[in-house]
Amino acid sequence: MTDKIAVKSAEDVAAAFGEAVQPDSRPGYAGYIVRPERLVAFAQALRDEAGYDFLTSVTGVDYLPEGKMEVVYHTFRTSGGQVLAYKVQVPRDDARVPTLYPIYPGVDLQEREAWDLLGIRFEGHPDLRRVLTWEGFYGHPLRKDWHEPYFEEEGKPFKNRWPDGRVYRIEDKVPYHHNVQFPPDFSIEGWVPEGDAAVYAGLGKVEGGNGDGHGLETDQVVVNLGPQHPSTHGVFRMVVSLDGETITGLKPVMGYLHRNHEKIGERNTYLMNMPFTDRLDYFSSMSNNFGYALAVEKLMGIKPPERAEYIRVMMAELTRLSNHLAAIGFLLNDLGAYFTPVLYALAERELIIDVFEAVSGSRMMCNYFRFGGLARDLPEGTLERVRELVFERLPRSIDELDRYLTDNEIVRVRGIDVGVLTAEKAIAYSAVGPVLRASGVPYDIRKADPYSIYDRLDFDVAVRYNGDVYDRYLVRMDEMRQSVRILQQVVKDIPGGEIQTGKAPYQVRVPAGEAYGRVDGPKGELGYYVVSNGKPNPWRYHVRAPSFINLTALSELCRGNKVADCVVILGSIDIVLGEVDR
Amino acid sequence: MGENESNEFNSPGYDIPDELQAQVAVTTLDRIYNWGRRSSVWPMLFGLACCAIEMVCTAASRFDLARFGMEIMRPSPRQTDLMIVSGTVTKKMVPQIVRLYNQMPEPKYVLAMGACASGGGPFKEGYTVVSGVDQFIPVDVYVPGCPPTPQALLHGLIAVQKKVDTESLRQVRWYRKQASEPIPIPLLGPDLIDPRNPPRPQASQPAPVAEQA
Secondary structure, eight states, rough: OOOOOSOOOOOHHHHHTTTGGGEETTTTTTEEEEEEEHHHHHHHHHHSSSSSEEEEEEEEEEEEETTEEEEEEEETTSSSOOOOOEEEEGGGOOOEOOOOTOOOGGGGGHHHHHHHHHOOOEETTTTTSSSSSOOSSSSSSSSBBBBTTOOOOOSSTTTTTTHHHHHHHHHHHHTTSSSOOOTTTSSSOOOOOOOOOOOOSSSSSOOOOOOOOOOOOOOOEEEEOSOOOSSSSSSOOOEEEEEEEEEEEEEEOOOOOOOOHHHHHSSOTTTTHHHHHTTTTTOHHHHHHHHHOOOOHHHHTOOOOHHHHHHHHHHHHHHHOOOOOOHHHHHHIIITTHHHHHHHHHHHHHHHHHHHHHHOSSSOOOOOEEEEEEEEEOTHHHHHHHHHIIIIIEEEHHHHHHHHTTTTTHHHHHHHTTTOOOHHHHTTTTOOTHHHHTTTOOOHHHHHSSOOOOOOOOOOOOOOOOHEEEHHHHHHHHHHHHHHHHHHHHHHHOOOSSSSSSSSOSOOOSSSSEEEEEEEETTEEEEEEEOOOSSSSSSEEEEOOHHHHHHGHHHHHHSSHHHHHHHHHHHHHHOOHHHHHO | OHHHHHHHOOOOOSSGGGGTTOOOOOOOOOHHHHHHHHHHOOBBBBSSSSHHHHHHHHSSTTTTGGEEEEEESSSSSGGGEEEEEOOOOOOTTHHHHHHHHHHSOSSEEEEEHHHHHHGGGTTTTSSTTTGGGGGOOSSSSEEOOSOOOOOHHHHHHHHHHHHHHHHOOOOOOSSSSOOOOOOOOEEEESEOTTTOOOOOOTTTTSSOOOOOO
């Protein structure tokens, strides 16, 4: 957060750079295009003079027809306001961009992802390795000229499926009859797998052996926590170097659940992507749908009717409750209370996902939102069920969890002053959601840059100031209470009416342009960056995943703590691998 | 033993006197061997993706797994009987899955939960997704769904129990004379390499990068 009261506007900062920074004048686009050599200076000026202290998303777009690779940066002010986008364009064949790591350390994992998937080299990055695929993987998958082994056509619906409907098995048409492809000259004779040498390289020995001066000759041990481990929240691996029980270095390794969401997203039509967004953060599918619907509605220029907005907010807040219940349960599981708090939390969560099942047909993968509204209206009795939950059951069960857990001796001793993230570090590392708010930054998109009907609802932003594990737990408790408060207003004021603007088309035609739609999901800011070129399929579809970016702070948080604490810190960040790996 | 248990085991062909009904059961070795194993199947706490959450909900209090003897979910493969592969199998994870399967002691079973583990699921066309875990490890029961409801998973687990009931000591693979081979661990090269079927360099193989139209 900046101490300056009077800040320049982005236009003034851009004007000071003259020719190097031009407004993006392509139809449907906004923001600035910056020349690569002035990128670092521009980013620094935006942060220091215009107050844009939070860089939220770094991603790349492959513009094959123009021969350019574009890196898009999204930034905003923590004091509130809309998102500003600026871009850098480099030639495809030699894509090199200076890194913004010295200014915003939070770009670490995102730049590695852009290198991995698109082949954009970030010069000056401390550790540019692949993150979602593995070292030695052939090619950069998100490039437009890189085709996957099961490639059929550039965009769905595939001509042989619709309208002719001739079914065949793709395995029969592919050279290896499996989902693999190799470089033409690859031979297994004499080939040695690369393995994990690059991961272990950075975790060297600390000079001078043990630092505690007890005069003992000890060794540093490198331990792999995961991907199969009782307390990782999915298939996530942490490579830690230990001095006794204390962590001296930590490197996260992810990609064990990389399901090619973005590449499949480019093949799908816009509506086909909606069920895939369910599977990103699989605890909160309604929230994921919400972000994607907002992004595409921005491109299409439509807004849903009133009743749809109210139902959307109701579903989003119920999702937040169900996610926080599960998160608190699993955090307590990591603290050692094994399964009992999980059972209490999941009992309440089951009542909430019963509502989701009534409304959308599925407990978890709801696929309920559409562009311009919702798939179907609430069935009979659902509103009464939600009313009973929100006014009777949920406030009591949140109080019950609070009574059991908050003043518990073990939770307090293991949570207070463990994994402290200061406010400046949280902003620098692009941490979002409860992690950011527990560090003392009261930034909530629902208040700072409201979407849907949140500007009409009366609620507070939950914030705590110590930034440790205990505060992140307390922030989630507070957010649950605020969600109940929002739900009570929504259930009282929900109007009648239709739930879809116009007729719901099967295949939407989206005008050319770009849009960044974001929601404050239970894990943080979930953003969707969609680039359209007028075709039925997106040109580029990127998900700004809060869990992935919150993990950039993990090694910083765990250093100096014990091994048992690093599991708890990971639990307090609350990651879900579907989002981390996409 | 009560009336029910003795009915489950007994096929005696002769009557047990009434005063001994509570103390004597006559059964076959196969039946009691299978009964012990099927009533305490210990799944491995091995959740890959979204299906893992439904697995956790099945183990929670509403769709209790404990009534089937399955509430002991250990993360260590050495202490489990059943590997529930719940979630998408990606190429990066396959070496660990095969390693875990090899480390499980016999008798071991595999349940492929969900569409992704059965055959790739909605992500089948992806470049890092394996079209089903049965390409690497033998699967006993497939449970379709995306994700399967807890009721469906329970149905699948009961199917595993029924499969265990049909086994016979004379024919189970872990009591054979020759030791069973562990499955070779796949390698991560330019793409996933299965040592049982390594890629042969072919001049006629089409290049993976498509021609510019």
